[in-house]
Amino acid sequence: MDVTLATILLGILLAVLIVIPRLRSTSDQPKKVTSNAQNKAVKSYSKAEVALHNKRTDCWIIIKDKVFDVTSYVEEHPGGDAILAHAGDDSTEGFYGPQHATRVFEMIDDFCIGNLEI
Numbered sequence: 001m002d003v004t005l006a007t008i009l010l011g012i013l014l015a016v017l018i019v020i021p022r023l024r025s026t027s028d029q030p031k032k033v034t035s036n037a038q039n040k041a042v043k044s045y046s047k048a049e050v051a052l053h054n055k056r057t058d059c060w061i062i063i064k065d066k067v068f069d070v071t072s073y074v075e076e077h078p079g080g081d082a083i084l085a086h087a088g089d090d091s092t093e094g095f096y097g098p099q100h101a102t103r104v105f106e107m108i109d110d111f112c113i114g115n116l117e118i
């Protein structure tokens, strides 16, 4: 009788300590996968490779340690050809200049194609 009671108690203890936390972490998993899937920037490009894309019809820029293909945005850019000033090169300084409201900093994610190779 005592053994049965002890077995039941042990079973409950195991459920609380192991099974329930495991179920919880399983239900968390889809969230983690979604956020991983949003990390688009997986490719790496050398500075030399970025430098090849230095014109209006093929324009990549570097901002901090990331590479952006802004070709489709050149004609739309409210700042006109200023976006071409450092085409194929580092545009970090221009990008963080006073002409850009902070909302612009969020727009660039759409154009990110990868990381800059160090």
Ligand code: HEM
Residues within 6 Å of the ligand: 061, 068, 070, 073, 077, 078, 079, 080, 082, 083, 084, 085, 091, 094, 095, 097, 099, 100, 101, 102, 104, 107, 108, 111
């Ligand atoms: C993906 C890159 C870029 C995006 C999405 C972007 C977006 C914008 C937007 C939305 C504006 C209008 C002002 C505002 O709403 O705050 C603007 C203005 C401006 N941008 Fe950019 N920009 C980019 C890159 C650059 C770069 C690299 C430069 C280099 C210098 C630059 C120079 C300017 C200038 C000078 C203006 C002011 C235009 C004026 O007030 O007449 N932008 N940009």
